[in-house]
Amino acid sequence: MTTDVTHETQDAQDTPELSGTPTANPALLDWVRRTARLTQPDRVVWCDGSQEEFDRLTARMVATGTLIPLNPSKRPGSFLARSAPGDVARVEHRTFIASRRREDAGPTNNWREPDALREELDGVFTGSMRGRTMYVVPFSMGPVGGPLSLLGVQVTDSPYAVVSMRTMTRMGNEALAAITEGTAWVPGVHSVGMPLVDDLGRTRPDVAWPCNDLKHVAHFPETREIWSFGSGYGGNALLGKKCLALRIASAVAREEGWLAEHMLLVKVTSPQQRVFHLAAAFPSACGKTNLAMMRPALPGWRVETIGDDIAWMRPGPDGRLRAINPEAGFFGVAPGTGWSTNPTAMEMLREDVIFTNVALTDDGDVWWEGMTEEAPAHLTDWRGNPWTPDSPTPAAHPNARFTVAAARCPSLAAEFDDPEGVPVDAILFGGRRRTTAPLVAQAGDWSQGVFAGASISSERTAAAEGAVGELRHDPFAMLPFTGYHVGDHLSHWLSMRDRVEHLPAVFSVNWFRRGEDGRFLWPGFGENARVLEWICGRLEGTAAARHTPAGLVPAPGALDVDGLDVSPADLAELLSVDAAAWLAEADQLERFFAPFGAKLPAEVRDHLALLRYRLDPPTGGDLSV
């Protein structure tokens, strides 16, 4: 706070953000002025979302080394960004939920007392934008003005965040025009936390990827505010995404009776032209983008993309749960995306893409593990070092990402822009499990479905800091994203029963089961259409099922495996529910639920008891309960 006085005086005399501002909203102007006073940027620029603005910013970032333009004859309109090596993923241990009462954040969030956190943030943000430009980025999550949409404004000193927000949200003048006096909007302050001028007025040169070792990703759900410091990485820096559309929106949704979830959204059309809308929650880097863009291996089936990461679902006037994708682009995992796994994404990535932390080919194109079967003989890796197939480290960072507009997606559904959303017929829950979880199982009813969502566990991926491969519980794939108590989240899911007349059916899926030799038992990707076919058959009442303690699985012969290279033994394993493994699962779940205390819904506890009963019935017990 040392230089506050000087800067306040300067600000009062010369308030650049007030001259020629494109809004007259006093609350917005006041917030921008206060933020500029705190962070002390050299200048304030209001973003309009235009192509000219995008071109200007990308040209500047090319000049400063933040972006490397790719060869226009290979990848037109596209760029490569290389982050600092320590700024490659979400930072869950530095992600905070500040609520007045600790129990409102719950045992799975890092709780902070709001006043104390505010004071801490005031300290770190003081002067944090010195020598930089503060961009004001108005945006809408969901179609501007739509009944399911929310407005936000991010200020940021990162031009990378600005151009990414333009791709990922409806950003610019139209959103700003909607933020009139009295309209609700979520403010978000973002700084990479590397001022170019220090307290003594000494300047230092900029770097290609400015960031700070100390990071804060802070949320105030009660006052609906976001403060993010120290990182330029997407999940931490594009505040419309995880911060607003999941952590803040989940808290808003709980208050208002809807759901903000970590889910893909697709329209599935059967060969008989029957249309189904599915939402699916899988943890980070567990297959949402791939399923959302799937090219079905079964003839006659069609999957069209509505969303790949976030779904907002509200009870509609028609008694259905209606969902939108609040985003306008895709921030997807690059490694593993190839012509054989996700050809739709490969087409989508032909032009106008910002790649982050992938490898660069010698002819100015990009490459990552899984793009082609064979790696090029020579590359520049994500850190900027020479790389050959003999190198001990991967060429692309495992959490390397692409940022691309939804409009580029060849499988985009016409309903993508529908402000009213689509009616959800089925919800899928899944995780990355080498054992235990069957390929697919249907929950008996909504209540058992909520238990299935609450029970998701998955092997950790590179999308967040931490040990990759370790199994962790991730209820509703929302562990890092629910802005309130995880137990209240379960109760809220149960309460949808009272708000939605025609609830979606609920299924659990697992594409990642492995044999003892370590290979995947299920081919996945386009072949997952076979599972979708069974799911749609269940919705229509035509597909046969068999009871297991973990739910209804395809009856023998009910899953179409025609022409598939899966042995009968592997198939049996994929659809098996092993009592010993599931009893161990039940024990783990009980331990995971213990800290929820009184917030664990009794119904969820009952389902756990019922699961054990079914797995290990007292003599004469009825397995088909």
Ligand SMILES: Nc1nc2c(ncn2[C@@H]2O[C@H](COP(=O)(O)OP(=O)(O)OP(=O)(O)O)[C@@H](O)[C@H]2O)c(=O)[nH]1
């Ligand atoms: N074996 C197998 N791997 C899959 C399948 N679907 C996706 N994957 C792999 O899962 C990884 C990431 O999947 P994505 O679809 O990008 O993950 P996401 O859920 O959209 O992740 P976030 O963007 O982090 O929320 C990639 O390495 C894929 O190759 C599948 O059906 N089978």
Ligand SMILES: O=C([O-])CC(=O)C(=O)O
């Ligand atoms: O936000 C990110 O960094 C990417 C993402 O979708 C996730 O981690 O689930």
Ligand SMILES: [Mn+2]
């Ligand atoms: Mn995600």
